[in-house]
Amino acid sequence: MPQPPVQPPSAPRGRPPRISRAEIVAAARRIVDEEGVDRLTMRRLARDVGSTPMAIYHHVRDKEELLVLLLDDYAARSLRRPELPADPRERVIVLATAIRDVLAAYPWVVELLSADDLMARSALWYVERIIDALVECGLGVERAVHAYRAIWYHMAGELMIRASSGRRRDRDGRPTYRDRVFADLDPDELPRLASLGGRWASLTAEDTYLDGLRALVDGLVRAG
Template sequence: MTAEGAPGGAEGVDPGHLWLSPERPRRGRRPAFTREAITAAAVTLADAEGIDAVTMRRVAAEVGAGVMSLYSYAPDKETLLDLMADQVNAELPAPEPPSGDWRADLKAIAHLQRALMLRHPWLPAALHGRRSLGPHALTFLEHALAALRPTGLDATARLEVFAQLTGFVSGHVAHELAQEAAAASPDRMAAEARYLAAVAADGHHPELAEVLNAPARPVTPGATFERFLNRLVDGLDTD
């Protein structure tokens, strides 16, 4: 739903209007809320209950406002998600100047992204199919592009590398969270292990059998992320 006259709708909100136009106070009484306060309430709600809990009606109830009054701050949920994503991007620390070791810098960027997404587990889903163009996201992007300059890649290729990295981190964190949820159901995990063992023993899946019989590697989320990240970054072709 979009408030009458607001720059929203099926195409979403014009990012120039959202990010470059100052929030205009209404005539008459001083507004009881700010866009930042409403966004913060939505972030808190998503952190506690997940992204599906974030509706305009629910956020209005959290801040004690009428739902229609929220549309002057965020005309629809898509706009609210844009605001939320950029607000949590503000938590990223001020980037250090690039070290010149682009692989080390890129890995550091990935670790910052992962930590942010683990603090806000709804963020990977919110970023799916969405280009985050808010000021805090663009500051981080600027740092990443500068860190990649020593690769010698052209500007478009550097942007593609950063998009690839962000997609990897987002997908990996989503997998981490799913694994964490599955671990809360030990009976299901035990059933899956028995099933895989039976399949591997049938003689038709020798590759799977080799994997299951291989020495175990550290399976902590951090160690797994580090291995996958190293393969991705160390294997990047910059020629």
């Protein structure tokens, strides 16, 4: 006599497992590191921690608060307070370079910060000391803030361009449109650029951040 098919055991019902804010932040960090910040949603996050979106909202008010928690988490894990030289101009260089070196590993953080509404409170130690060093260089507080913003724009722009061009080359693995244009320039019309030939891409890919930063800081301090 045929036996009835065996039914798989049903999943236990009841409340989803308890989760902590630390577990939520850790899961969010995995998502943005592996797939990018655009893939981070409350529904996706709930699925990854084996819970429900409502349970996530019990710990964080909305996605903006979650992103702030992520920024603070990365700052706490990655930013190390460097030894600061006595010379205030060199202090600015050391601090800005320390920030840039950390952000280079996390381009999505630069993208978030460039919106100019989110921030990591723990990173304010760096901002305070950069502005203080600029004041020691002779700038007023307001001018020091403007100078800091110029330094930040230089840093953020350089990082975003490098990250974007790196993704483009990794994805396509073939010469870009710019590469093809530079390989076929008319030396009569554009003699300087044509003389560089195929070296333009390698020259512009060189890490000249520190040179640019020094020139920028020197100019800002001289301008007062």
